[in-house]
Amino acid sequence: MIKLEGITKKFPGLKTPAVDNLDLEVKEGDVCVLVGPSGCGKTTTMKMINRIHEPTSGHIYVNGKNVLKMNPIKLRLDIGYVIQEIGLFPHQTIEENVATVPNEKKWPREKTKQQVDEMLTLVGLDPKIYCRRYPSALSGGQRQRVGVARAMVTNPPIMLMDEPFGAVDPITRARLQNEFLRIQERVSKTIVFVTHDIDEAIKMGDAIAVMREGKIVQYATPNELLSSPANEFVANLVGRNRSIKRLHLIRIREILNGIARPGPATLDMPLDDIRKQIEKSDIRAVMIVDHDNKFKGIIGMNELKKNTGETAADYIHELNQLITEDATLNDALSVMLECGEGYVAVVSENDQYRGIITLGDLLNVVKEEA
Amino acid sequence: MKRLIPINLVLPVILIALGILIVVYTANNPTDSLVARMLSYTNMFKALREHFMLMVVSMTGAIIVGVLSGIMLSRPKLYYLGRVVENIVNIGQTVPPLAVLALLFVIMGIGFRMAVFALFLYSILPILRNTFAGIINVQPSIIESAKGMGMSPFRILTRIELPLAFPIIVAGIRTAVVINVGTAAMATFIGGGGLGDLIVAGISLGREMVIFTGAALAALTAILLDHVIGQVEKGLVRWS
Numbered sequence: 026m027i028k029l030e031g032i033t034k035k036f037p038g039l040k041t042p043a044v045d046n047l048d049l050e051v052k053e054g055d056v057c058v059l060v061g062p063s064g065c066g067k068t069t070t071m072k073m074i075n076r077i078h079e080p081t082s083g084h085i086y087v088n089g090k091n092v093l094k095m096n097p098i099k100l101r102l103d104i105g106y107v108i109q110e111i112g113l114f115p116h117q118t119i120e121e122n123v124a125t126v127p128n129e130k131k132w133p134r135e136k137t138k139q140q141v142d143e144m145l146t147l148v149g150l151d152p153k154i155y156c157r158r159y160p161s162a163l164s165g166g167q168r169q170r171v172g173v174a175r176a177m178v179t180n181p182p183i184m185l186m187d188e189p190f191g192a193v194d195p196i197t198r199a200r201l202q203n204e205f206l207r208i209q210e211r212v213s214k215t216i217v218f219v220t221h222d223i224d225e226a227i228k229m230g231d232a233i234a235v236m237r238e239g240k241i242v243q244y245a246t247p248n249e250l251l252s253s254p255a256n257e258f259v260a261n262l263v264g265r266n267r268s269i270k271r272l273h274l275i276r277i278r279e280i281l282n283g284i285a286r287p288g289p290a291t292l293d294m295p296l297d298d299i300r301k302q303i304e305k306s307d308i309r310a311v312m313i314v315d316h317d318n319k320f321k322g323i324i325g326m327n328e329l330k331k332n333t334g335e336t337a338a339d340y341i342h343e344l345n346q347l348i349t350e351d352a353t354l355n356d357a358l359s360v361m362l363e364c365g366e367g368y369v370a371v372v373s374e375n376d377q378y379r380g381i382i383t384l385g386d387l388l389n390v391v392k393e394e395a
Numbered sequence: 396m397k398r399l400i401p402i403n404l405v406l407p408v409i410l411i412a413l414g415i416l417i418v419v420y421t422a423n424n425p426t427d428s429l430v431a432r433m434l435s436y437t438n439m440f441k442a443l444r445e446h447f448m449l450m451v452v453s454m455t456g457a458i459i460v461g462v463l464s465g466i467m468l469s470r471p472k473l474y475y476l477g478r479v480v481e482n483i484v485n486i487g488q489t490v491p492p493l494a495v496l497a498l499l500f501v502i503m504g505i506g507f508r509m510a511v512f513a514l515f516l517y518s519i520l521p522i523l524r525n526t527f528a529g530i531i532n533v534q535p536s537i538i539e540s541a542k543g544m545g546m547s548p549f550r551i552l553t554r555i556e557l558p559l560a561f562p563i564i565v566a567g568i569r570t571a572v573v574i575n576v577g578t579a580a581m582a583t584f585i586g587g588g589g590l591g592d593l594i595v596a597g598i599s600l601g602r603e604m605v606i607f608t609g610a611a612l613a614a615l616t617a618i619l620l621d622h623v624i625g626q627v628e629k630g631l632v633r634w635s
């Protein structure tokens with residue numbers, strides 16, 4: 026989708042190139058994050074894609090087309106562009122601001138109006154309230170939203186975003202990030218996203234390019250980056266608590282199949298069989314399902330020892346620590362800590378039993394590649 | 396509910412009424428026959444008309460040339476030349492108007508055209524400087540986002556830079572008008588006519604009424620023009 030080949034950018038008066046023989050490929054529908062310390066060439070790299078900067082040498086392809094041979098104005102009209110300073114036009118209303126690209130493309134007025142309203146709604150701004158306001162009447166977070174809406178209004182397949190959430194407070198930033206991910210899930214754009222914040226990179230990126238002094242040091246998925254940093258520099262960048270960060274990234278579904286454990290029991294099984302299963306289990310309890318594999322509850326060793334019942338149904342009780350497959354390992358850990366138990370049962374959306382995850386499993390995952 | 400007289404018309408109406416009052420009063424109550432001759436309707440209208448012509452012609456020229464050259468100098472390719480010109484202009488403005496007139500008189504002779512040209516030269520300076528500064532000082536991030544979204548340099552100029560620089564350009568025009576009006580009264584020294592004729596004649600003949608009439612009409616004209624431009628500015632700038 027986007028491909029940079031041997032891109033070098035030298036600015037006049039600078040001894041070292043800002044970007045140095047860089048190769049990068051961004052897959053369609055991916056968020057590619059450029060991350061690295063200030064001055065490492067992230068912004069310069071991004072701005073060569075829409076030819077705000079012209080590369081000194083190298084080739085850039087967007088959708089297989091050689092960007093450097095295209096008319097820069099036409100090229101930019103089809104690439105969404107958001108910068109940290111946002112750059113809203115203070116003399117235009119929010120509506121006029123968001124309509125910038127449609128107006129440049131000479132869209133009919135009704136189509137523009139409709140699309141502007143839709144876009145403002147998508148980023149969480151009520152068009153009825155905000156269309157006629159000027160940027161000076163908006164909060165920082167609202168301006169960022171307008172900036173994103175303005176860049177996306179013509180539904181360009183590609184977006185370039187330079188620290189788009191850099192200028193707002195941490196709480197607003199987290200909210201904007203989440204909203205952005207929610208929107209991206211729907212629209213699946215190909216995005217080059219620049220940030221100096223590694224946590225933001227891990228959260229937002231499908232692929233992360235760690236940059237240093239104009240070069241890419243490592244290009245990997247967030248998980249790979251955390252589990253096996255290419256060198257000292259990357260390891261320092263991702264920080265000491267990268268194990269915890271990884272737990273945020275891995276979904277339970279991804280590790281569940283790799284864990285071998287005896288299956289659940291049903292209520293009509295003989296008590297002795299259930300007892301045997303509990304004894305084999307590392308959590309000294311067994312999960313109970315019905316014949317449709319629907320999760321019913323748990324029987325633990327302690328209950329069974331009390332010897333007060335005849336059938337399994339007399340010993341079953343409810344389980345609080347339940348979690349869905351789509352949750353992250355970090356969510357699983359949180360549930361365990363909250364309930365003070367070393368395990369959590371995994372169920373699907375409609376209560377189908379999927380398995381259990383233990384503290385030990387989490388440790389194994391973290392240990393695996395550390 | 397609509398006002399019968401829009402509030403921004405009140406001052407112009409008062410100013411014009413005052414002017415008419417002065418003209419009519421002095422024409423009908425001359426202190427002697429000399430004054431009567433100087434403050435005849437024909438004479439006063441001639442002076443007023445010349446005065447207006449001096450200002451309007453020179454201002455129109457100055458606005459066109461000043462804004463256009465300000466825009467040109469603000470283009471990236473001419474930016475450094477622009478900085479140099481800006482400094483020259485700043486120095487140029489410290490030269491008193493009378494000196495400019497005298498200088499031109501020495502070089503180019505006298506007459507109405509000469510006076511218009513002198514006023515024009517003098518009025519260009521603040522307009523050019525403010526146009527240049529107004530465009531140069533638009534936040535780079537605004538220009539960059541416009542460029543990044545695919546606006547052409549011409550579109551950026553007309554849709555972004557000029558509207559944003561507009562208040563500053565108008566402020567420059569206002570400054571030019573104030574200078575222009577003050578200097579127009581001196582056009583008489585190089586045979587340019589205008590209300591200055593009345594003032595100078597009044598001084599040389601020792602007739603205070605004539606001096607007062609010329610000076611008052613010049614002052615009213617100045618306030619009126621300044622007000623009109625201020626209104627234009629307010630009307631066109633809704634943001635911020």
Ligand SMILES: Nc1ncnc2c1ncn2[C@@H]1O[C@H](COP(=O)(O)OP(=O)(O)O)[C@@H](O)[C@H]1O
Nearest residue numbers: 036037039043062063064065066067068069070
């Ligand atoms: N327009 C420019 N002119 C000259 N040097 C520049 C320009 N833009 C960036 N640089 C230099 O290029 C290097 C990389 O800058 P940049 O890409 O902005 O870094 P980052 O976005 O990673 O912080 C820096 O050393 C910076 O000073």
Ligand SMILES: [Mg+2]
Nearest residue numbers: 067068069187
């Ligand atoms: Mg940067």
